[in-house]
Amino acid sequence: MVSLVVNGCTDDPPTQGVPSVSAQATSPRPATPTTTPEPVRLPEDAPALSDVIPAPESARPAKDDNFALTKQSDISVADGTRAAGDYLADVLRPATGFPLRVVSGEDNAGGIQLLLREGGDPQDESYRLEVARDGVTLSAASQSGLFAGAHTLRQLLPADVERGETVDREWVLAGGVVEDQPRFGYRGAMLDVARHFFGVDVVKRYIDRVAQYKVNYLHLHLADDQGWRIEIDGWPRLTEVGARNEVGGGKGGFYTKQQYREIVAYAQSRGVTIVPEIDMPGHTNAALTSYAKLNCDGTAPPTYTDTKVGFSSLCIDKPVTYDFANDVITQLAEMTPGPYLHIGGDEANSTKDADYRAFFDKVLPMVVKAGKRPIGWHEYAKANVPRSGVVQYWRIETADAPTRRQADSGRRVLMSPADKTYLDMKYEESNPWGNSWAGAVDVRTAYEWEPTKELAGVGDGMVLGVEAPLWTELVTTEDEIERMTFPRMQAIAEVGWSTQTKWADFRQRLAAQAERMTAQDIAFHRDSGVPW
Numbered sequence: 366m367v368s369l370v371v372n373g374c375t376d377d378p379p380t381q382g383v384p385s386v387s388a389q390a391t392s393p394r395p396a397t398p399t400t401t402p403e404p405v406r407l408p409e410d411a412p413a414l415s416d417v418i419p420a421p422e423s424a425r426p427a428k429d430d431n432f433a434l435t436k437q438s439d440i441s442v443a444d445g446t447r448a449a450g451d452y453l454a455d456v457l458r459p460a461t462g463f464p465l466r467v468v469s470g471e472d473n474a475g476g477i478q479l480l481l482r483e484g485g486d487p488q489d490e491s492y493r494l495e496v497a498r499d500g501v502t503l504s505a506a507s508q509s510g511l512f513a514g515a516h517t518l519r520q521l522l523p524a525d526v527e528r529g530e531t532v533d534r535e536w537v538l539a540g541g542v543v544e545d546q547p548r549f550g551y552r553g554a555m556l557d558v559a560r561h562f563f564g565v566d567v568v569k570r571y572i573d574r575v576a577q578y579k580v581n582y583l584h585l586h587l588a589d590d591q592g593w594r595i596e597i598d599g600w601p602r603l604t605e606v607g608a609r610n611e612v613g614g615g616k617g618g619f620y621t622k623q624q625y626r627e628i629v630a631y632a633q634s635r636g637v638t639i640v641p642e643i644d645m646p647g648h649t650n651a652a653l654t655s656y657a658k659l660n661c662d663g664t665a666p667p668t669y670t671d672t673k674v675g676f677s678s679l680c681i682d683k684p685v686t687y688d689f690a691n692d693v694i695t696q697l698a699e700m701t702p703g704p705y706l707h708i709g710g711d712e713a714n715s716t717k718d719a720d721y722r723a724f725f726d727k728v729l730p731m732v733v734k735a736g737k738r739p740i741g742w743h744e745y746a747k748a749n750v751p752r753s754g755v756v757q758y759w760r761i762e763t764a765d766a767p768t769r770r771q772a773d774s775g776r777r778v779l780m781s782p783a784d785k786t787y788l789d790m791k792y793e794e795s796n797p798w799g800n801s802w803a804g805a806v807d808v809r810t811a812y813e814w815e816p817t818k819e820l821a822g823v824g825d826g827m828v829l830g831v832e833a834p835l836w837t838e839l840v841t842t843e844d845e846i847e848r849m850t851f852p853r854m855q856a857i858a859e860v861g862w863s864t865q866t867k868w869a870d871f872r873q874r875l876a877a878q879a880e881r882m883t884a885q886d887i888a889f890h891r892d893s894g895v896p897w
């Protein structure tokens with residue numbers, strides 16, 4: 366049995382004079398040893414620095430610098446780094462069974478130290494992760510950089526770390542230095558909770574699972590023809606009536622404001638920012654069934670539980686429409702600390718162009734006034750998009766003139782081409798489940814594309830990032846969410862983060878993720894293009 370030498374002591378039973386944690390918890394930590402611990406053997410199943418997904422910018426292994434995490438290891442945090450420290454403790458404690466105390470302090474002897482570089486730009490997600498014999502140091506310019514480094518650190522522990530129960534084994538990290546930063550600042554997932562409703566716990570698991578691959582935004586599609594999913598003060602029928610359905614006639618559901626805030630807080634604890642979407646003026650049958658006064662003819666249409674699109678529209682000429690829009694936007698913004706609010710705008714086939722433009726001329730200023738940057742599906746590019754606005758491209762054509770015009774005038778473009786990123790699509794034509802209007806999207810298709818070359822004239826410097834939407838007309842259970850999302854999410858995450866993307870290399874690293882996903886109880890799809 367190899368006795369772990371950490372921090373100058375052996376990690377044998379206390380008879381060797383190593384104080385137990387409880388003793389240490391009260392007495393001050395032993396002084397940082399002057400002698401460097403002996404090298405530690407790396408277990409067979411410990412990942413290499415280069416196994417991480419998304420691929421880091423640079424990874425320099427140092428084979429004699431492996432680090433053994435032990436029950437003596439602390440996570441020391443300085444000002445502003447506690448959130449990432451708490452995250453690491455949260456994800457590493459269950460399987461290791463170690464206390465992994467999060468302590469304020471400036472040393473990493475035998476443990477993990479998180480450091481924030483002075484005067485760093487909050488948008489700078491770069492980080493440096495150094496694993497050495499005597500301790501691990503993660504430094505970054507911002508909180509989001511620390512979270513990125515923490516996700517990498519999580520992946521450098523063996524897959525056993527993802528099991529929910531304690532595993533009695535060595536927890537050794539491969540020595541070396543990772544220096545990393547993302548190509549795009551926005552790497553997003555989207556969950557449509559309107560077609561089929563999914564509760565808080567499902568959303569939290571989704572957040573944790575996508576966050577580990579440095580996905581840093583979760584867009585929640587909170588309303589559509591089939592369902593309204595968020596409580597709005599002053600408009601109780603949106604949830605009393607509009608939330609009572611879903612595709613296929615299920616019972617539906619909604620988030621109270623408190624539950625929405627719980628989702629937002631949980632996302633923040635994983636370094637993920639929530640982007641709420643209320644789709645307007647189309648995709649609004651659930652709101653229209655809830656309030657007759659929102660309809661031009663004053664009559665509420667029947668509830669809708671099928672899957673057609675483009676038939677509904679708010680009444681553009683009625684002032685009450687703008688009271689409604691303003692209340693929704695203001696209240697959603699108040700509950701959302703993130704910079705973005707998604708206003709929808711897609712498939713408004715029942716809204717005349719002039720009305721569509723008039724609608725957004727009134728509503729987009731509401732989003733800006735609420736302190737948010739509007740995101741809209743790319744059809745809204747024909748409206749007056751504010752300078753801070755983002756155009757989310759979602760179709761399969763290789764050109765879109767209004768989107769190009771907005772990009773030329775400085776509006777950023779979020780790339781979600783359906784034939785590359787739509788997770789509701791079948792992996793292969795032969796799959797019995799999934800959509801096919803955009804063609805089959807297997808993992809390789811989701812991986813081998815270049816976000817700055819998908820749309821004519823929308824190139825470098827214009828693309829904000831990538832997002833993989835999961836529409837749920839055909840998705841009714843959490844298992845189906847997992848199957849449609851994983852492993853294509855890892856492909857999208859790497860396209861958004863890494864500069865070097867080579868399928869031959871990625872597919873090998875992806876195959877190695879199988880054990881981690883299984884340990885996390887993710888019912889992922891064994892795509893035939895990956896050497897599982």
Ligand code: IFG
Pocket residue numbers: 674711712742759787789800836
């Ligand atoms: N398009 C619709 C979605 C959904 C999708 C299913 C967008 C922006 C087809 N709008 O994608 O509501 O129905 O693939």
